[in-house]
Amino acid sequence: MRFSAAVSLLSISHVLALPAPQTSESASSGSSGSLRGSDALAGYSADENVPISPSTQVSPEDTELAPGQSEDADLGLYVDLSHVKNPQPIRGGDTSPTDPGIRTQEYDRLNSDLYIPPGTDTGSVPNSKWPFGLSHNRHGLAGAGWAREQNVDQLPVATAMAGVNMRLSPNAYRELHWHKAGEWALMLKGSVRVAVVTDEGQSFVDDVTEGDVWFFPAGIPHSLQALENGAEFLIIFDDGSASEDGTFLLSELIQRMPESVVAKNFRTSVDTFKSQPEGQLWIFPGTPAPRDIEKQNVTGPAGLVPHQDAYTYHYSKQQPLKVPGGSVKILDPLTFPIAKDISAALVTLEPGAMREMHWHLKSDEWTYFIQGSARLTVYAAPASSRTFDFTAGDVGYVPVPNAHYIENVGNETLVFLEVLKDSHFNDVSVNQWLGLTPGQIVKDHLKVDDAFVDSLPKVKPLILPGNPNLTTTNFTEEAS
Ligand SMILES: *[C@@H]1O[C@H](CO)[C@@H](O)[C@H](O)[C@H]1NC(C)=O
Ligand SMILES: *[C@@H]1O[C@H](CO)[C@@H](O)[C@H](O)[C@H]1NC(C)=O
Ligand SMILES: *[C@@H]1O[C@H](CO)[C@@H](O)[C@H](O)[C@H]1NC(C)=O
C-alpha cells in the first residue's frame, strides 16, 4: 500500500512538476515558491515551446487483455477485468485508446461495462447504480447497530422507491416509530420480533427470520427487536425521497411536547419520564425478548389484526418456481394484501443464465443484489442504452417502461430482489410478445427465418439458461 502510494506520487510529480519557465516575478518570493504564478504564464508565448512529453501510450507489455476484450464491440461480451494486470479501456480489435492512469483501478475492475461499454450502448441514460458501500453509515447507541440508506440523494433517478440496509445487534431495537412512507422489508440475516398497533386498536406481534418479509403502511406505528442472534435486513420505502433519518420516534415525541402536556396526556406526573435519556433512541440496546411470543400477546377490545391484514409474510417458506437456469418466487398483494402497492420477485440465476429482456407496465423497478455478479442494460427511448455492473450489496434502478435484462456474469449463483411499486407483479416478455405476434409480422420487421419464428415461446421463459463461459461466441449450445 505504502509502496504504491509512493509510486503514484513520483509519477504525478513527474507529470505535474516539469521544469516550469520561471519569470523573475514568479521566482521572487523566496526559495519555497509562491502561492500563485505570474500572469505572464497565461496563453500563447512566442518564446516558449511546450516540451515534448514522454509518450502517454500504455505499452502492451505493461498491460493485459481479458478474455473477450478483443471481440467485436457490438457483441458486447462481458469482460472480467478483475484479474488482469493494469486493465485498459479497449474493446474490439484496436489496442487503443489506453488509460495512462490517474485512477483507482478497483472501480474499473468492478464496472467493466462502464469502462468499456458494449458498442451498442449509446445516448444518455441516468445513472442506475448505487452501492450501499458508498453510503454514509449511521451508528446507533452503544453498538446496538447501524443503518445506511439509498434515496434520491444518492440515486436521483430513483424517485418511486428508496432503500435502507439495517443491522441490529442481539436484542437491539429499532425504536417504536412511524413514518410517511410505506415500508416493505426483506430479512437478510438473523431474526426479528415485529410489533404493530393499528389505528383501529388491533395489535400484532410476530417473529420473522432470514428470507421473510414485513410491511408497515404509512403512519402505522411499529417496532423491531432483534432476537438473541441479531439481525440484518433490507427496507424498501415506497417513496424515493424517504429517509431513515426522517422517521417519527417515540423518544422524540415525548421530548418535543411540553412536559406538562405529556404528564396530562398520560394522567401522570412530570416525574414519570425523569429517567428518559436525552435525544433519539433510534437504534439502541434492549433486554432479551421473551422466547415465548405468547407472553407478548396484548389485546384490546378490537382484538388481533385479522389474518388477511397480517403485517408479515413467511416468504422463506414459499417454494420458488424452478425453471432451466434458475428460480423465481413472486410476492405481491394477491397473497400479501396489506402491502397493497408493493410487488416483488426473488430471483436466482445460475452462472451464464439471464433474466429475460422485459419491461414493466406501471412501475419503476428497484433491485437489490444479494449474491454474485450481474450486469443489466437499460434501453430508454429515445435511442439510448447503458450497461451497468452489480455485485452483492448494490442497488439497481430501472425507470418505467425502460427495457432491461439481468445477466449472471459471475461464477456463483446470482440472487437478487426485484421490487415494483404496483398492485401485482407484471412484466412484458419480449420473447412472449414476439411469440404471440403473427409470424409474417415478425419476419417483416426482423428479416428472420421461419425456424426462428417457430422457436419463439408462447409462455414467458422468465429466465434463459446460458453458457457459463461468457467469452465464447457459441451462446445457445453447452447450456446445462
Ligand atoms: C392472544 O390473545 C388473544 C385474546 O386473548 C387470543 O385470541 C389469541 O389466541 C392469543 N394468541 C395469539 C398468538 O395471539
Ligand atoms: C470466480 O470468480 C472470482 C472472481 O472473479 C475468482 O476469484 C474465482 O477464482 C472464480 N472461481 C472459479 C471457481 O472460477
Ligand atoms: C471460453 O470460450 C473461449 C472461446 O471459445 C475459449 O477460448 C476459452 O478457452 C473458454 N474458456 C473456458 C474456461 O472454457
Ligand SMILES: *[C@@H]1O[C@H](CO)[C@@H](O)[C@H](O)[C@H]1NC(C)=O
Ligand atoms: C456450439 O458448440 C456445440 C458443442 O458444444 C457445437 O456442437 C456447435 O456446432 C457449436 N456451434 C457453433 C455455431 O459453433
